[in-house]
Amino acid sequence: MTDSETSQDYLLTLDDVTKRYPMKTGGEKTILNNIDLRVRQGEFISVVGPSGCGKSTMLRMILGSEQPTTGSLLIDGKPVDGPSRERGIVFQKYSLFPxxxxxENIIFGLDLEEFSLIGRVVGYPRYRKRKREFAERAQAYLERMQLAEAGHKFPHELSGGMRQRVAIAQAAIMEPRILLMDEPFGALDDSTRQEMQLFMLELWEKTRMTIFFVTHDLEEALFIGSRILVLSQYYVSDTGVEGAKIVTDKEVPGGHPKPADYKYTAEFGELLGQIRRDGLDPEVRQHVKDFDLSHRDA
Ligand SMILES: Nc1ncnc2c1ncn2[C@@H]1O[C@H](COP(=O)(O)OP(=O)(O)OP(=O)(O)O)[C@@H](O)[C@H]1O
Ligand SMILES: [Mg+2]
Incomplete structure (x- = not known):
């Protein structure tokens, strides 16, 4: 951040955020340690890191369902004190109403937002008309997600990958300002996964939502995001601190969205190797001073 920039220039700022959880055996465990992050409206941020490093915890704090133990987390310069309409989440485990x-699952949020129970009764004709419009919008999502025939099925009649796509449609149709996605494509086969990557990029171009996208697939992370964050507990410092830090924060080269063949360039291969080594390999421990925090807002 340069001197002339303040937290008002950013949609989201995390300053010295630490998250600790109590341990069963007593005491506390530091999960996230001194996280600093500045995000502008419209960024598409991929988040990767070893299992258990705190990726989901970070998303829950941005969502507002959990608070930092210390430090500040601001959206539009104000502390986040609970979940809100402007932040949506797709959980690691799909969550539909059975x-x-x-x-009905997809339009549930829109419906709830626009009509109270009384509004449904008093304004019944208008309610019916709006509901038809919602259903048409939802159907367009289903078609784009290759689920055109699934609208009248119940969740238990779908495969895991289909359910996951419905959960994505459910969050995306609300067009929240910030969309948090926690390993959203984990249950999908390879070709559906690639389709969904393109779908998310299309959606992002249309809406310019700010997206956090957690994935274990490094190729996916580098292809889908304009910026890559690597959270890792594998590093060394002079003070012997514990807990994950952002060990890499950089712009993904190659423009955004990228052409599909970007995955085959030498640049892509090199970046992949760098991140695998610096962030994900427990045998390689960088010193804090050597982190690649080359993003302009890092
Ligand atoms: N409510 C909680 N109470 C105590 N410990 C917790 C709680 N939630 C998470 N943790 C711990 O915090 C650490 C980080 O968990 P988190 O789920 O954020 O990791 P993650 O990076 O999302 O992992 P994965 O890639 O496996 O999804 C883990 O060690 C986990 O056991
Ligand atoms: Mg997780």
Missing amino acids: HLTVL
């Missing part, structure tokens, strides 16, 4: 059809 008693609602796919279409």
Whole structure:
């Protein structure tokens, strides 16, 4: 951050954020340690890191369902004190309402937002019309996600990958300002996964939502994001601190969105190797001063 920039220039700022959890055996464990991050509206940020490093924890704090133990987390310069309409999440494990059809699941949030129970009764004709519009929008999502026939099915009639796509449609149709996605494509086969990557990029171009995208697939992370964050507990410092830090924060070269063949360039291969080594390999421990924090906002 340069001197002339303040937290108002950013959509989201994390300053010295630390998260600790109590341990069963007593005491506390530091999961995230002194996280600093500045994010502008419209960024598409990929987050990778070893299992257990705190990626989901970081998303939950941005969502507002958990608070930092110390430090500040601001959105539009204000502390986040709970979940809100402007932040949506797709959880690591899909979460649909079992008693609602796919279409009803997708429009649930829109419906709830626009009509109270009384509004439904008093304004019934208007309610019916709006509901039809919502259903048409939801159907367009289903078609784009190769689920055109699934609208009237119930979640238990779908495969895991199909359910996961419905959960994505459910969050995306709300067009939140910040969309948090926690390993959203984990249950998908390879070709559906690539389709969904393109779908998310299309959606991002259309809406310019700010997206956090957690994945274990490094290739996916570098292809989908304009910026890559690597969280890792594998590093060394002079003070012997514990807990994951951002060990890499950089712009992904190659423009955004990238052409599909970017994955085959030498630049891509090199970056992949660097991140695998510096962030994910427990045998390689960089010193804090050697982290690649070359992003302009890092
Ligand atoms: N509510 C909680 N109470 C105590 N410990 C917790 C709690 N939630 C998470 N943890 C611990 O915090 C650490 C980070 O968990 P988190 O789920 O954020 O990791 P992650 O990076 O998302 O991992 P994965 O890649 O496996 O999803 C883990 O050691 C986990 O056991
Ligand atoms: Mg997780």
